[in-house]
Amino acid sequence: MYLVNYIKEVLSALRSLLIGMRRTLFYFTHHKEIITEQYPDNRATLKLADRFKGEVVMPHNENNEHRCTGCTACELACPNGTIKVITKFDITPEGKKKKAIDKLVYHLELCTMCNLCVYACPSDAIKMAQTFEHSVFDRNQLTKVLNFPDSKIMDGVE
């Protein structure tokens, strides 16, 4: 009786193994089901999601103008001290002093891509870019100034 049970068990084990192997064989013969992406060979066609959080950038228009007023909302929202807003005072044509950004320093090496700065910005001056190949040879290169040289604030943004 023991022997019969033993043989039965071995046979049922074989059967369940074969059922499992059937799946493997199915995928082995159906190449359409393979979904692996061949990075970096597909870099030319690789497109990430529109909202993918890669790094913080400041979009500029064709006249080298941005929308940042220097209100430091992003600096206050950031949990890691990633963003530093350095402000200066511009003299307007009317002779008044006006606060504007000198530099918006962004430390990519500290950033956790939590999106809180973009969420806090009242004038949509910064946004998340879809870049992800961030490796550089020197970590100083990870500290970036987001506003372009000689850029100024767009008209009508308060």
Added chain:
Amino acid sequence: MVEEIGTTQDGDLIINVGPQHPATHGVLHLVITLHGETIKKVEPHLGYIHRSIEKMCESLTYRQFIYVTSRMDYLSSHINNHGCALLVERAMQIEVPARAQVIRVLMDELTRIASHELWWGAMAMDLGAFTPFFHAFREREMINEIMEDTCGARLTMNYMVPGGVQEDIHPDFVRKVKEFIALFKRKVDEYDEMVTDNIIFRKRMENVGVISAADAISYGLSGPSLRGSGVSCDVRKYYPYDVYNQVQFEEIIETGGDSLARYMVRIREMKQSISIIEQLLDGIPDGDFCAKTKAVIKLPKGEFYQRVETARGELGIYVVSEGATTPYRIKFRSPGFSNLSALDHMARGSKIGDLVAMMGTLDLVIPDIDR
């Protein structure tokens, strides 16, 4: 105290498993006392991935501390964020728009499926089956893509904010989730065919790591691990948050108390999550996705506690507020820590080969144990 590694006077062998060992998940260090092949004692040693999250939170504002919780139980980061957002909302009495509530529950359930899938693949790999890992990751990738479209991240989301969610769902969200559900329903049966009905798998799971209901409660188990011992404990049923009281779902309870029971709870829970998503997906209400909140959130003076059901069990968030912009003290009751504490009780007297089955079915995520 740690006994010295080697042989004791009784002839027992003391060995290390981990911190970086193929049999452990993440950086868990187990000191195991063996008598022959039989386990006499399992001592988990923690601290390898301690980041002092609770202390860190004390210097972060109530908007900022949510992002850190994604890094605790990284497989259910949406649900952790949800718990923190709920706590702030309840303390500030913020009314959350209906649309935001539905989006949050949809995200929670998608996260739960993704987490259980990863667990299923990793656990089958622990037991020696390599193929299930790739099958699980293939379907999980679809959820990751859905998340990436809407939240912009694949693991550490930080999508939920006090008052709602950061951004509205992606226009393709409903279509993609429907496609996923249609595919996933077929795949769950495939999982059963491949792993659940496999006789080798069953032999390694049945009557392994048995824990009785009374013991499970006294060790503080929660979530699928406790429901595998036949105790009803679903936070979504007992303390419903957002729209969980408006959806029909069954609380999965298995009475075996062994590894197979805990396994079956998770497999059946995936099907329940699908049913919750199906109920909500067609009727996402219109309206705002986030309520108007004050620029600076100051919680009133007092103590607050909020619990949510993560994929691993009950996550409790306890905040003491002094009325400032940052919490005075935060304590996270993480499900993984309590679940791990029962491992010694389960493993005593069983063979060392069964230890990975027990660890697998407890679904240990080490950053959740060591915050």
